Amino acid sequence: MAGRSARRWVAAVPQQVRHLGAIFALLVAGLVGARQVLVPKTFGERGHYRAAAVDSIVAQEIGYAGHAACETCHPDIADKKGQSYHRGVACEVCHGPQAAHVLAPMDHKPPAPRERAYCPLCHGYNPSRPTGFPQIDPVLHNPVRPCISCHDPHDPTPPHPPESCAACHGEIARTKAISYHAELPCTQCHAVDRRHSVSPRQQRPSKPTTREFCGRCHAQDADSPPEIPRVDLASHGPGYVCWQCHYPHHPEAR
Numbered sequence: 001m002a003g004r005s006a007r008r009w010v011a012a013v014p015q016q017v018r019h020l021g022a023i024f025a026l027l028v029a030g031l032v033g034a035r036q037v038l039v040p041k042t043f044g045e046r047g048h049y050r051a052a053a054v055d056s057i058v059a060q061e062i063g064y065a066g067h068a069a070c071e072t073c074h075p076d077i078a079d080k081k082g083q084s085y086h087r088g089v090a091c092e093v094c095h096g097p098q099a100a101h102v103l104a105p106m107d108h109k110p111p112a113p114r115e116r117a118y119c120p121l122c123h124g125y126n127p128s129r130p131t132g133f134p135q136i137d138p139v140l141h142n143p144v145r146p147c148i149s150c151h152d153p154h155d156p157t158p159p160h161p162p163e164s165c166a167a168c169h170g171e172i173a174r175t176k177a178i179s180y181h182a183e184l185p186c187t188q189c190h191a192v193d194r195r196h197s198v199s200p201r202q203q204r205p206s207k208p209t210t211r212e213f214c215g216r217c218h219a220q221d222a223d224s225p226p227e228i229p230r231v232d233l234a235s236h237g238p239g240y241v242c243w244q245c246h247y248p249h250h251p252e253a254r
């Protein structure tokens, strides 16, 4: 009686729904089977993860020691770096994972990134970096020499650019120092922007361009101390600028 009504109910269901039902039943059976085969044994024991994973992670070799470990044996470097711009950059960022070195310092020597290509990984110009992050153009910024020849990696404060002209123009300064122009400061004749000592070729000082410039002190009617020798600008070497005959850093006439 019950079997007959069930068969009649099944026959009343449309054929396509019966086919779909069969596919659905197969899918469910497949998923249940796959769960048995594919889900790892200890999954879910302690939470939504494989409990045995903890053991296999614990078994992995430790690579990093953490910066606190470095501080115990290298306190001077740690102190220096701790006060510097690089205080937020951990030792092992630059020196690589060093757990082995901590266990046996003499057997495992950490490498140090001395080559010029390394620092621009963080400091090379890249518009996506945060505004104000110190960036340089590695092609233009003091080319060729390694960064660490000017910047201490553990305290990378930029060095003070040289203040005296003689630091870079030694030959001119030494020549002028024994000349009649010894008392004239370089800036008497050259207008120099402060940035010239940082980017010399981009920020060029001015140079005198006219005879009248020298005439300010040497013309007959110049308002300058009387011991300065005078020439008549109109007749003295006309048609040439003065420094075609007188080297301005060591002018000689006798």
Ligand code: HEC
Pocket (backbone or CB within 6 Å): 065, 066, 067, 069, 070, 071, 072, 073, 074, 091, 092, 095, 098, 099, 101, 102, 105, 106, 109, 110, 111, 112
């Ligand atoms: C147990 C003490 C100890 C700890 C901890 C330690 N170091 Fe050292 N480290 C030394 C000693 C000793 C030397 C000197 C080896 C030598 O001069 O031959 C050294 C040398 C170095 C050198 C120079 C290698 C060279 O070629 O001159 C670097 C770089 C260095 N350590 C980085 C680190 C870093 C990074 C850490 C932290 C992960 C660290 N150290 C932790 C003892 C230690």
Ligand code: HEC
Pocket (backbone or CB within 6 Å): 067, 070, 071, 074, 077, 078, 081, 086, 089, 090, 091, 092, 093, 094, 095, 112, 113, 114, 148, 153, 154
């Ligand atoms: C920004 C990258 C950077 C960071 C961060 C850094 N170092 Fe260095 N370290 C270098 C470079 C580059 C050299 C090589 C310097 C040289 O040859 O003049 C070096 C050299 C060393 C040396 C060997 C020479 C020396 O000065 O005695 C030791 C030891 C050292 N580092 C330890 C450390 C420790 C400890 C820390 C963390 C407190 C650390 N470093 C953080 C880049 C770094």
Ligand code: HEC
Pocket (backbone or CB within 6 Å): 085, 086, 088, 089, 093, 094, 113, 118, 119, 121, 122, 123, 132, 133, 134, 147, 148, 151, 152, 153, 156, 157, 158
């Ligand atoms: C992992 C990234 C990283 C690496 C690698 C790195 N630095 Fe830095 N550097 C920083 C950070 C972060 C600062 C601090 C920026 C700030 O204060 O806003 C900094 C600051 C500086 C400054 C200070 C700039 C200023 O504002 O006056 C100089 C110079 C510098 N680094 C040079 C170097 C040199 C040279 C190297 C290679 C030995 C190097 N850096 C490697 C991240 C890095």
Ligand code: HEC
Pocket (backbone or CB within 6 Å): 116, 119, 120, 123, 134, 135, 136, 138, 141, 142, 145, 146, 147, 148, 149, 150, 151, 158, 159, 160, 161, 198
């Ligand atoms: C010949 C010496 C020299 C060399 C080599 C050098 N620098 Fe500099 N660096 C300076 C001086 C001087 C300044 C400060 C003047 C300035 O702001 O340009 C400076 C400034 C910086 C600044 C700060 C810029 C800012 O806007 O605050 C960063 C970052 C820097 N250098 C990174 C580097 C990196 C990275 C290298 C290697 C690719 C390098 N420097 C090579 C001399 C040098």
Ligand code: HEC
Pocket (backbone or CB within 6 Å): 162, 163, 164, 165, 166, 167, 168, 169, 186, 187, 190, 192, 196, 197, 198, 200, 201, 204, 205, 206, 207
């Ligand atoms: C950091 C080094 C440095 C310092 C400091 C420096 N200069 Fe220069 N200066 C240079 C370089 C490099 C050049 C370019 C030389 C070239 O291109 O042949 C230059 C060029 C010049 C020029 C020629 C410009 C041109 O267009 O021919 C004058 C003038 C000059 N410097 C004057 C000065 C004076 C004055 C001072 C001091 C207030 C000074 N410099 C400080 C490095 C420096």
Ligand code: HEC
Pocket (backbone or CB within 6 Å): 165, 166, 169, 172, 173, 176, 181, 184, 185, 186, 187, 188, 189, 190, 207, 208, 243, 248, 249
């Ligand atoms: C009396 C004016 C005067 C003074 C002082 C002077 N200069 Fe000059 N300097 C000149 C003139 C004029 C030129 C241009 C020469 C030319 O265009 O050929 C020049 C050119 C230069 C140049 C370009 C390269 C060269 O030799 O022609 C440099 C660099 C320079 N001066 C540096 C200095 C420095 C550094 C000092 C200080 C130690 C100094 N000058 C002082 C007048 C002066």
Ligand code: HEC
Pocket (backbone or CB within 6 Å): 180, 181, 184, 188, 208, 213, 214, 215, 216, 217, 218, 224, 227, 228, 229, 242, 243, 246, 247, 248, 251, 252, 253, 254
């Ligand atoms: C700020 C004033 C001043 C300017 C500008 C100046 N000079 Fe002079 N010059 C002097 C002084 C001061 C002496 C030395 C006078 C003395 O004590 O004999 C001198 C001496 C000389 C002498 C004489 C050397 C000798 O053998 O007696 C010559 C030549 C000369 N300057 C050329 C120039 C030229 C060229 C320029 C332009 C590039 C120039 N000066 C710009 C102040 C100046």
Ligand code: HEC
Pocket (backbone or CB within 6 Å): 211, 212, 214, 215, 218, 219, 229, 230, 231, 233, 236, 237, 238, 240, 241, 242, 243, 244, 245, 246, 253, 254
């Ligand atoms: C054609 C080359 C030439 C030119 C251009 C020239 N001079 Fe002379 N200058 C000389 C010679 C040569 C002497 C030495 C002989 C003399 O006194 O006539 C001299 C002498 C001087 C003396 C020394 C005068 C004395 O009484 O001791 C001064 C100052 C002087 N020149 C300044 C200048 C000035 C300023 C200019 C540019 C306006 C200039 N010269 C242009 C060639 C030149």
